[in-house]
Amino acid sequence: MMEINKILRPHLRNLTPYSSARDEFQGTAEVYLDANENAFGSTAKDTYRRYPDPYQIELKSRIGEIKDIGIEHIFLGNGSDEPIDLLIRAFCNPGTDKIIITPPTYGMYEVSANINNVEIVKVGLSEDFVLDPQRVLEANDPNVKIIFLCSPNNPTGNSIDIKDIIEIVSKAQRLVVLDEAYIDFSSRDSLIHELKNFKNLIILQTFSKAWGLAALRLGMAFANPEIIGILNMIKPPYNINGATQELALNAIKNKEKMLGMVKDMLEQRKVLLLELFKISAVKKVYPSDANFFLVKINNAHEVYLKLIDSKVIVRDRSNVELCGDCLRITVGTKEENLKLIESLKYLGR
Numbered sequence: 001m002m003e004i005n006k007i008l009r010p011h012l013r014n015l016t017p018y019s020s021a022r023d024e025f026q027g028t029a030e031v032y033l034d035a036n037e038n039a040f041g042s043t044a045k046d047t048y049r050r051y052p053d054p055y056q057i058e059l060k061s062r063i064g065e066i067k068d069i070g071i072e073h074i075f076l077g078n079g080s081d082e083p084i085d086l087l088i089r090a091f092c093n094p095g096t097d098k099i100i101i102t103p104p105t106y107g108m109y110e111v112s113a114n115i116n117n118v119e120i121v122k123v124g125l126s127e128d129f130v131l132d133p134q135r136v137l138e139a140n141d142p143n144v145k146i147i148f149l150c151s152p153n154n155p156t157g158n159s160i161d162i163k164d165i166i167e168i169v170s171k172a173q174r175l176v177v178l179d180e181a182y183i184d185f186s187s188r189d190s191l192i193h194e195l196k197n198f199k200n201l202i203i204l205q206t207f208s209k210a211w212g213l214a215a216l217r218l219g220m221a222f223a224n225p226e227i228i229g230i231l232n233m234i235k236p237p238y239n240i241n242g243a244t245q246e247l248a249l250n251a252i253k254n255k256e257k258m259l260g261m262v263k264d265m266l267e268q269r270k271v272l273l274l275e276l277f278k279i280s281a282v283k284k285v286y287p288s289d290a291n292f293f294l295v296k297i298n299n300a301h302e303v304y305l306k307l308i309d310s311k312v313i314v315r316d317r318s319n320v321e322l323c324g325d326c327l328r329i330t331v332g333t334k335e336e337n338l339k340l341i342e343s344l345k346y347l348g349r
């Protein structure tokens with residue numbers, strides 16, 4: 001088993017974290033004069049004059065119930081982009097350490113590594129976007145500290161075989177971040193239940209997709225308590241603002257609505273797939289476990305520009321490795337998908 005403290009960057013092993021007013025006093029009192037807040041009121045809702053709970057205990061408790069996991073296994077970030085950056089900062093020494101990514105995949109792993117001056121080792125997926133765990137393990141030299149896997153993967157939409165993920169997690173002797181941003185749309189289960197078996201596994205999820213809360217910026221990292229403690233130690237003190245905590249607590253009560261939206265999306269995903277197949281310029285629609293399709297289409301960039309003329313915006317991924325002539329199209333509502341298909345009619349059937 002890996003010893004987490006040994007792989008932490010040396011200068012962080014004895015870090016004294018910032019101690020906020022809310023760290024130093026957690027009980028209830030009548031008069032709070034400890035945080036230099038505005039004693040006279042707020043220009044918005046009155047409760048917003050107070051700093052929020054730095055560890056979001058109430059919100060984590062609700063999330064823990066939904067995910068069936070203790071709050072000591074949960075870190076909340078300003079989007080899941082925040083734990084991506086914090087993990088690289090905690091474990092990768094700039095200029096010497098490396099991360100492995102498996103392109104084409106979500107761009108922020110590479111951007112965060114670049115910001116932190118951490119080398120990127122790329123183990124590309126096959127032409128059909130399948131991951132080869134052996135190649136990942138071969139690329140895993142002593143300076144690799146984190147392996148990033150994304151399932152369902154963005155921008156390809158497909159999932160990684162669970163046995164391949166487990167093979168990497170169990171053999172690599174490295175931290176493995178499994179990004180499950182799109183898991184709620186997938187027919188496969190989350191690997192959260194594997195956390196008890198693997199101390200080196202970190203799972204990322206987000207409220208930005210199935211829950212429809214992208215604007216709140218709320219991401220989740222699930223991992224063993226030692227890793228959660230490290231993220232808590234280096235995060236900005238109040239990284240999840242009070243409005244987000246409050247709105248998310250209310251939104252979580254709408255789990256039924258979330259499930260209903262997922263169901264609607266799955267239906268529309270089927271319809272959109274059939275419609276896309278009818279367009280002769282569409283060369284391939286890659287299978288998707290997510291709320292989008294990667295679509296290979298003749299002259300993708302021109303199609304992208306034409307769609308903009310029709311006021312329909314999709315993502316041109318043509319310049320991403322292995323994604324030549326590919327557009328990434330989010331599954332919209334019935335009306336939005338009709339408009340998209342209408343706008344593609346000029347291509348002929």
Ligand SMILES: Cc1ncc(COP(=O)(O)O)c(C=O)c1O
Binds near residue numbers: 079080153182
């Ligand atoms: C795979 C993947 N991970 C993470 C994120 C970031 O999510 P968040 O909004 O929680 O920062 C995205 C956003 O599109 C994504 O596609």
